[in-house]
Amino acid sequence: MNSGLSLPARVSINDVVVRDGFQSEPNFIATESKIALIDRLSATGLSKIEITSFVSPKAVPNLRDATEVCRGVIRRPNVTFVALVPNLLGCERAMVCEINEINLVMSISESHNLANMRMSTMQSLKQFADIMALTRSTSTQINGTLATAFGCPFEGVQDQMRVLATVQAYLDLGMTSITLADTTGMANPQQVRRMADSFLARFPQVPLTMHFHNTRGMGLANVLAAATSGVRSFDASLGGLGGCPYAPGATGNICTEDTVHMLHACGVATGIDLDLLLGVARDLSSIVGHEVPGQLVRSGKSTDLHPCPASVIALQDAQVAI
Secondary structure, eight states: OOOOOOOOSBOEEEEOIIIIIGGGOSSOOOHHHHHHHHHHHHTTTOSEEEEEEOOOTTTOGGGTTHHHHHHHSOOOTTSEEEEEOOSHHHHHHHHHTTOSEEEEEEESSHHHHHHHHSSOHHHHHHHHHHHHHHHTTSSOEEEEEEETSSOBTTTBSOOHHHHHHHHHHHHHHTOOEEEEEOTTSOOOHHHHHHHHHHHHHHOTTSOEEEEOBOTTSOHHHHHHHHHHHTOOEEEEBGGGOOOOTTSTTOOOBOBHHHHHHHHHHTTOBOSOOHHHHHHHHHTHHHHHTSOOOOSHHHHOOTTOOOOOOHHHHHHHHHHHHO
16 A cells, blocks of 8 residues: 655646536526536536536436537547436437546446446446447547445445456546545545555556545545555535435535535645636525535635734734833
8 A cells, every 4th residue: 555645736627516416406406507606617627517417307307408408518638528328318418518538437336226227237348338438439538427436324334346447448448537425424544545556556647536425524534645656636516515326324525615615724725716706606596596515615715814813903003012
């Protein structure tokens, strides 16, 4: 295991609020609001934005406007727009919309995959093979996400060797990058370090993203643990929205603005304008109609200073007089 504690000079942050966050909201977020939010986010310096999922409107009604969102956003050349695709039909829809990257998701846990995808892991892999065949002659990038990579609420901790073997299966299918997701917020920093070290030793040339939830308050600690091992890309959700509907008691993803603030405070560059991002985050509660879990919108940056109380100034003046 890598025993050093040094952090990288720079990491990339990918926001997933419009897909992962909005899909579970109690009310439908207007298409125009989604597009406006994505356009504001894409101007902040984020590397990627997962903007929707081409899933059945019956399964996820909040994302029934996937096509309209993809066609309505401003395409910035320095931002990768990602869509989650659950099946071959969804892939066809995404390709018509010229999405930059398709995200394929399967749980390493059989029980969670059955709950979330309504199929076994072998059935998911077979479906992925069909999708890869459809996209092989195109420029569309394919990212493979392995959900519940750190633990399943029904089965417990997942075997690390099985996780890595499934990553190999993804790569054999032709996927170009990998995301390991703590879908249910069960990961701890030591476990994250072990997984990151093993992945990077076995697949040193494969772009790796880690996706953490803050269900048990360890999300940002897990980011630091992964970063010290060499992980350079992280998913996060504006305001900390999101969460797996098949994880009892689950809360949202790690918060984008909180994550960026922590990394900047630790001297790690992200390429993101934190003030601009924080301005977007402050408007999020009015979009969704309720408060959001993020901390930075409440407390401000750690570098924000406040006027000294008048009583303290009086005491300071008194000390000077003495």
